Amino acid sequence: NAGVTQTPKFRILKIGQSMTLQxxxxxxxxxxxxxxxxPGMGLKLIYYSVGAGITDKGEVPNGxxxxxxxxxxxxxxxxxxxxxxxxxxFCASRDSNQPQHFGDGxxxxxx
Amino acid sequence: xxxxxxxxxxxxxxxxxxxxxxxxxxxxxxxxxWYKQEPGAGLQLLTYIFxxxxxxxxxxxxxLLNKKDxxxxxxxxxxQTGDSAIYFCAEARFGSGxxxxxxxxxxxxxxxxxx
Numbered sequence: 001n002a003g004v005t006q007t008p009k010f011r012i013l014k015i016g017q018s019m020t021l022q023x024x025x026x027x028x029x030x031x032x033x034x035x036x037x038x039p040g041m042g043l044k045l046i047y048y049s050v051g052a053g054i055t056d057k058g059e060v061p062n063g064x065x066x067x068x069x070x071x072x073x074x075x076x077x078x079x080x081x082x083x084x085x086x087x088x089x090f091c092a093s094r095d096s097n098q099p100q101h102f103g104d105g106x107x108x109x110x111x
Numbered sequence: 112x113x114x115x116x117x118x119x120x121x122x123x124x125x126x127x128x129x130x131x132x133x134x135x136x137x138x139x140x141x142x143x144x145w146y147k148q149e150p151g152a153g154l155q156l157l158t159y160i161f162x163x164x165x166x167x168x169x170x171x172x173x174x175l176l177n178k179k180d181x182x183x184x185x186x187x188x189x190x191q192t193g194d195s196a197i198y199f200c201a202e203a204r205f206g207s208g209x210x211x212x213x214x215x216x217x218x219x220x221x222x223x224x225x226x
Contacts, residue, residue: 042216104153
């Protein structure tokens with residue numbers, strides 16, 4: 001099993017550009033999450049999903065969108081990139097009553 | 112203020128025990144976790160404890176939970192240079208995020224190992 005796979009690993013965007021951060025898991029987990037980690041801070045929840053077709057906002061959803069058309073994939077979309085969205089983005093998944101497993105992260109810079 | 116609080120730095124000598132502390136505020140927390148993050152890497156789950164337990168031991172790791180004081184600690188015995196990393200305490204709250212238990216993280220403790 002590959003676990004939780006995030007692509008790309010690094011990306012530089014210009015202000016106002018859009019992009020999609022990809023996340024896929026091969027563990028058949030129903031629960032998936034997106035977090036962002038700013039320098040010197042812990043992770044903050046952006047969006048989460050409890051299963052295919054179901055998504056909901058976390059603590060810091062503004063400026064982002066998600067979709068969950070399959071169990072495996074949970075992409076995160078930035079429509080109009082802003083400097084405040086410079087961060088490291090982590091995707092995670094879990095099975096019922098099990099801990100979250102994290103991907104290696106996507107390091108995103110908005111210039 | 113922060114819902115989960117940790118000291119930012121801890122310095123220990125190689126071979127000594129490290130004790131990383133964490134306090135949380137939500138009494139409805141269900142699971143409490145310790146994650147390790149090495150530079151430029153993702154988060155590695157170290158251990159976790161259910162809120163009705165007070166201790167869990169796994170090889171060099173011991174987790175202590177004082178639910179009355181909402182205090183969690185992680186003890187690493189015989190600390191090695193490979194233990195140098197940032198350690199995050201995180202809590203999962205029953206009912207948060209519509210029951211999906213999104214985690215709330217502390218800011219992380221940088222563990223520095225002195226030779």
